[in-house]
Amino acid sequence: MSSVFDLHVHTVKGSSDSSLSLPDLVREAQRVGLTGVCLTEHTGWRDLREFDEFAARHDLVIIHALEVSTVVGHVLAFGLDSYGVGFSNLRELRRAAHRVGGYLVTAHVFRNLFFPPPYNKSLVFPDPSSYPRNVQDALSHPVFHMVDDIEVLNGANTDQENTFAGEVAKYLGENGTGGSDAHSIHGIGSCVTVFDGDIRSKADLLEALRSGNYHSRLGGTDEDGYSCQGVDSTPSLDPAPTSFVDSCCQRR
Ligand SMILES: [Zn+2]
Ligand SMILES: [Zn+2]
Numbered sequence: 362m363s364s365v366f367d368l369h370v371h372t373v374k375g376s377s378d379s380s381l382s383l384p385d386l387v388r389e390a391q392r393v394g395l396t397g398v399c400l401t402e403h404t405g406w407r408d409l410r411e412f413d414e415f416a417a418r419h420d421l422v423i424i425h426a427l428e429v430s431t432v433v434g435h436v437l438a439f440g441l442d443s444y445g446v447g448f449s450n451l452r453e454l455r456r457a458a459h460r461v462g463g464y465l466v467t468a469h470v471f472r473n474l475f476f477p478p479p480y481n482k483s484l485v486f487p488d489p490s491s492y493p494r495n496v497q498d499a500l501s502h503p504v505f506h507m508v509d510d511i512e513v514l515n516g517a518n519t520d521q522e523n524t525f526a527g528e529v530a531k532y533l534g535e536n537g538t539g540g541s542d543a544h545s546i547h548g549i550g551s552c553v554t555v556f557d558g559d560i561r562s563k564a565d566l567l568e569a570l571r572s573g574n575y576h577s578r579l580g581g582t583d584e585d586g587y588s589c590q591g592v593d594s595t596p597s598l599d600p601a602p603t604s605f606v607d608s609c610c611q612r613r
Contacts, residue, residue, distance in 0.1 A: 367390065368401070369399065369401050369468065369540025371542075372402065376402045380544065381544060395580075397424065398549070401428040401439075402425070433451050433507075435467075435484065437540075464570040465508040466512050467512065469512060469518050470512065471499075471525045499529050511530040513538065514579060516552045517541075538577055540554065550580040551580050555577075557574040
């Protein structure tokens with residue numbers, strides 16, 4: 362039996378920039394047929410007992426995690442529930458995560474890479490003059506050697522950004538994860554991660570992530586109003602790409 366998870370969702374309880382209420386989260390996740398969701402909150406829930414009580418009330422697997430802002434971009438930290446000293450340093454975050462059997466995934470790693478500055482900037486490649494020109498260039502960034510996997514389908518990224526992440530993951534032999542990055546009801550389940558086994562808890566999720574028996578895919582259907590292309594499409598590796606590409610996974 363497989364389990365379909367949206368591994369990247371923010372709610373009002375743990376992310377100040379989210380408008381997604383808990384009832385709406387549950388209703389929409391069940392409507393689109395998810396097995397579960399992972400709340401990768403920016404700050405995390407203040408009261409984890411409250412989270413446990415909330416999660417236990419629903420026939421939907423709901424797991425708490427963090428999206429940590431580091432000096433090399435945003436990192437999904439599965440297995441961690443609250444910030445620790447020095448987490449902006451990926452080395453510290455990695456130490457803490459691995460101490461508890463956690464799993465780190467670099468999130469939306471190529472967001473804004475194909476948009477011309479100064480209106481947009483990449484969190485991972487702060488100097489536009491040294492933006493990677495191809496997959497090999499990108500691989501030299503240390504972040505790819507300090508995380509456990511790469512988010513290759515992010516619902517708020519463009520197709521081009523996701524495709525490029527997919528190529529980098531493929532080159533590194535990583536599975537790649539998928540998540541919507543939803544901050545409201547819109548887009549929940551637009552990008553998902555499918556696990557081979559049955560996942561009912563955080564421990565199950567961590568074990569499944571470490572085992573590598575999972576893959577990403579686009580969620581939603583035409584009836585849902587999503588228009589997405591998969592990571593299998595041919596990536597553009599043109600030197601210094603700057604063209605605008607329509608956003609992936611946005612509702613029409
Ligand atoms: Zn982020
Ligand atoms: Zn996010």
